[in-house]
Amino acid sequence: MPSDLERAMETLIVVFHRYASKEGCSTSLSRRELKDLMEKELSGFLKSQKDPAAVDRIMRDLDTNGDGEVNFEEFVSLVVGLSIACEQCYQVHLQKQQQKKNPAEM
Numbered sequence: 001m002p003s004d005l006e007r008a009m010e011t012l013i014v015v016f017h018r019y020a021s022k023e024g025c026s027t028s029l030s031r032r033e034l035k036d037l038m039e040k041e042l043s044g045f046l047k048s049q050k051d052p053a054a055v056d057r058i059m060r061d062l063d064t065n066g067d068g069e070v071n072f073e074e075f076v077s078l079v080v081g082l083s084i085a086c087e088q089c090y091q092v093h094l095q096k097q098q099q100k101k102n103p104a105e106m
């Protein structure tokens with residue numbers, strides 16, 4: 001049985017390849033594949049990114065080797081960045097819960 005973390009890593013790989021295999025090179029995301037992935041898989045996190053230029057900006061930021069596509073390594077940096085932002089929100093959430101439990105200590 002894979003652990004939660006192992007399953008999360010497997011999911012990252014499977015989701016990346018599901019979108020990367022749609023057109024062109026099957027081991028990297030084109031702009032259209034990246035847009036599709038962000039709209040379908042990150043819609044909750046990127047709700048505010050209605051701006052069409054946002055995809056181009058994210059694409060440019062992620063494409064560190066400058067080949068116009070986003071490979072797995074470049075994709076993972078997006079996931080890591082979002083995960084760090086989420087973890088910070090989670091810490092704030094935990095602190096608020098703590099404050100509710102022990103208001104006198106704060």
Ligand SMILES: [Ca+2]
Pocket residue numbers: 062063064065066067068069070071074
């Ligand atoms: Ca690239």
